[in-house]
Amino acid sequence: QVQLVESGGGVVQPGGSLRLSCAASGFTFSSYGMHWVRQAPGKGLEWVAFIRYDGSNKYYADSVKGRFTISRDNSKNTLYLQMNSLRAEDTAVYYCAKAQLGYCSSTSCSTFDYWGQGTLVTVSS
C-alpha cells in the first residue's frame, strides 16, 4: 500500500533554514509527480510546490518562491523541501502528497490521491 512519511520538522528561528523529507513506498516513485501542501494551525490547506516525476519541472506558490526548493531523489524514493529565510507565517503542518496520475502533464498533476501524516514546522524566536 502507498505510504508517505514526512520528517524533518521542528522549531526554527525566523530567518533560519530547515529541510523536510518525505519517504515514499508502495508505488513506483519515479513515475509520479509529487507535491508539498501546508496547513497553518487552525487554517485551511495551501499548496506549496510541485515537482514532475523526473524532476525536470518545478512549480512554487508565490508565497514561497525564491525561498523554498523542492527536489527529489528517485534512487532513494524520497522527496525533499529545502526551506530558507523562514518566516513566522511559514509555521504549519507540511504534507507531502502524490499526484494521482503517473507521468502527468500540468492539469492532470493537480489531484492528490495520497497524503502523508504531516510534519510540523514552527518558526519562532
Added chain:
Amino acid sequence: QSALTQPPSASGSPGQSVTISCTGTSSDVGGYNYVSWYQQHPGKAPKLMIYEVSKRPSGVPDRFSGSKSGNTASLTVSGLQAEDEADYYCSSYAGSNKFVVFGGGTKLTVL
C-alpha cells in the same frame, strides 16, 4: 484569503443531503475540469473524495457526488452519516503560474 470561496460551515441531519459550493474564476474552476474535493477529519491528513469535478476514487461511497456550473463547483453529500462530519476543501488547477488553488474549507456538521 483563499483563492476559491467556500462557505465556512454547513450542516444537516442524518439521512439528509447537503451541498457545499466552491466558487472561483474562469482562470481556475471555470477554466478546467480539474476540481477535486478533500475530506479532513481533525488531526488527520486530507482524503481525496472527488476528482475531475465528478469522479469518485475507489472506496469512496456513492453518497458523495460532485458537479460544476461555470465558475462554481459543488460537492453533495447524500444520506448524511455521523462519520461525514469533517472539514471539506475544494481545489482546482489554476494554470502554470498558480498551479493549484484551494478553497478555505467548509466545516460540515451532522446534527
